[in-house]
Amino acid sequence: MTTWTNKELKDLRNNPNDYPTDDMLVSLASAKLHPSATPSWEDGYDWGIGGGVEFPVLAFAEGNAVYFALETSHTMKINDWLDIHVHGTLPTNDAGKKVKWQVDVIAAGIGEAWSVPEGSPYTHEFTLKGAEADRHNMLDLADIPPMNSTVSTIYQFKLTRIAPTSDPYGEDIYLIFADCHYRADSSGSYFEDGKLTEEYAKQKGTPKNPFKPGAW
Numbered sequence: 001m002t003t004w005t006n007k008e009l010k011d012l013r014n015n016p017n018d019y020p021t022d023d024m025l026v027s028l029a030s031a032k033l034h035p036s037a038t039p040s041w042e043d044g045y046d047w048g049i050g051g052g053v054e055f056p057v058l059a060f061a062e063g064n065a066v067y068f069a070l071e072t073s074h075t076m077k078i079n080d081w082l083d084i085h086v087h088g089t090l091p092t093n094d095a096g097k098k099v100k101w102q103v104d105v106i107a108a109g110i111g112e113a114w115s116v117p118e119g120s121p122y123t124h125e126f127t128l129k130g131a132e133a134d135r136h137n138m139l140d141l142a143d144i145p146p147m148n149s150t151v152s153t154i155y156q157f158k159l160t161r162i163a164p165t166s167d168p169y170g171e172d173i174y175l176i177f178a179d180c181h182y183r184a185d186s187s188g189s190y191f192e193d194g195k196l197t198e199e200y201a202k203q204k205g206t207p208k209n210p211f212k213p214g215a216w
Helices: 006-014 196-202
Strands: 021-027 040-045 055-060 065-071 082-089 098-108 122-127 137-144 154-162 173-183
Touching: 065 173, 082 154, 098 137, 122 137, 154 173
Parallel strands: none
Antiparallel strands: 021 173, 040 055, 055 173, 065 154, 082 137, 082 173, 098 122, 098 154
16 A cells, blocks of 8 residues: 655645546446356355355356446546456465456447457466465456546446466456556546536636535
8 A cells, every 4th residue: 555645645736647546346246247157156155264254255267257337437537547456365375376367348438439448358367476365365457548538438347267378276266346446636526427627617716615505
């Protein structure tokens, strides 16, 4: 985790080219499963805790895929990169073994045609260190080039566990969340299809009470 000093925070606020970042989250438990290459729900995993603690897991073998969608926040900088990563765990340690993921992406802003970002599908291979079992692991998957031409741009994803180049990890991978890191350049908006900065410009200035009715 990055720790900002007071000076760095001041510099960040005063630099129009730098913006704070945030995450948009997708629970993979609510995603659409692939009709024929479906990850399995497994009961009885104790997450390394024991003592009768059990929660189900969404388990990905090689070839399993899941679909999910994400709508960009009004706070996200328009026409900017999106960094997708996943959170999950492994049931066993196996140092040196490899895991590989593929992400297929399409996206469209409001009123725009669907298109494929440059570089899709993206792949990323990981070599296990041998200390991932029963831990909260985060795996960075891809940096998606700018596609969000409007607020509330929709990204659709297909996430597939694919065969690595060598030495595959032999167990299922348990995934919980996919989320996308983005840069925020405003506090959101009052309306469904605009940015707060644009609304301020139309109203000629920042409101005295920006979060109350009749702000100007």
